[in-house]
Every structure is written in C-alpha cells, then in structure tokens.
Amino acid sequence: MKTQVFLVSGRNPELRAQRIERLLCEQASAGKITLMASTEIFSFAAVEAQADLFRLDAERKARGIHVLRLSPGCLCCSSKLVLSTHLARTLRLNQPNVLLVELESQSHPEQVLQLLKEPQWTDWFADITLVEEIS
Template sequence: MKTRLFLVPGRDPEARARRIEALLSEQAGVGKITLMASTEVFSYASVEAQAELFRLDTERKARGIHVLRLSPGCLCCSSKLVLTTHLARTLRLNQPNVLLMELESQSHPEQVLQLLKEPQWIDWFADITLVEDVA
C-alpha cells in the first residue's frame, strides 16, 4: 500500500489550519490518516490559543487521526533530519493511507516536494500533492 501525501504550505498558520481541516474532512473514510503538523503557531500563540490547539489535537486523535507535531523550522533546510526521521518512522509504523504535512511559513514548498521525490521515498508514495498556497 502506498500513501497519498498532501503538502500544505502558506504564510498564515490559521489559513493552513483551516485548509488542513478541510482536507481531513475530504479524506475521511479513506483509511488511516496521519497529520504531521507544524509547531510554528506555538511560538507566538497565547496560552489560551495553545490550549485550543492541544484540544484540537485531542479531538483529531479521537477521530482516529494520528497527529505528530514537528519541531520548528524549514523541512528542507534546518529540519530536514527531523522530517526524514519522523517520516520514515510514520510510514513504517503507522502505514497511513493519507498523510498531510503542514509546512511552516518559512519553508520552501518546491524544495520539500523535490526532497520527497528522491529515490528513497519512491516506493512509499502513491502521489504527492502540493496544495495551493493558502495565504
């Protein structure tokens, strides 16, 4: 089984969150879903907003969505090792049908896309969709 991957870029974390929620709704019923979410918003969100994010993660987990928060940084530059480590582990252990990966505002979507098209990932992905920039 190969995984469908959606990369969700955008400068506005709230707009990305709305797009991710829409994608999660669209993909409901396709099997296992994993969300690799950004932690960017935690760097400036109020305590109340952070609590709401934790509540949302809990709600998503209750819906059967595996949620993994990635450490901050561009996934093709400063966080490349974090990405490849967590991605390999997630694909092997969770074997999701659908994987949504949120890219932080400073990420380089085209470079992340190229990274995920490297030979080591070819057998893992059915297709990779770079979602239209949401902000």
C-alpha cells in the same frame, strides 16, 4: 499500499490550519490518516489559543487521526533530518493511507516536494500534492 501525501504550505498558520481541517474532512473515508503538523503557531499564540490547539489535537486523535507535531524550522533546510526521521518512522509503524504535512511559513514548498520525490521514498508514496493555503 502506497500513501497519498498532501503538503500544505502558506504564510499564514491560521489559514493553513483551516485548509488542513478541510483536507482531513475530505479524506475521512480514505483509511488511516497521519497529520505531521507544524509547531509554528505555538510561537505566537496566547496560552488560551495554545490550549485550544491541544484540544484540537486530542479531538483529531479521537477521530482516529495520528497527530505528530514537528519541531520548528524549514523541512528542506534546518529540519530535513527531523522530517526524514519522523517520516520513515511514521510510514513504517503507522502505514497511513493519507499523510498531511504542514509546512511552516519559512519552508520552501518546491524543495520539500523534490525531497519527497527522492528515490528512497519512491516505494512509499502514491502521489504527492502541494496544497497552498486559501483564504
């Protein structure tokens, strides 16, 4: 079984979150879903908004979605090792049918896409789709 990957990018964390929720709904019947979400929104969110995010993560987990919050940074530059480590572990242990990866605003979507097309990932991914935030 290979994993369908969606890379969700864009400058606005709130719009990315909305797009992720739509994708999660669209992919609900696809089987096991893993969300590798950015922590960027926590850097500016008020305490109440952060509490709402933790509740949202708990609700997603209750729906059977494996949620993993990634440390801050561009996933092709400063956080490349973090991405590779978490990705390998998630694919091995969770074996998701669908993987959603949220890219922080400073990430380089095309470079992350190329990173995931490297030979080490060939046997893991069915398809990789770059999704821009929509308003």
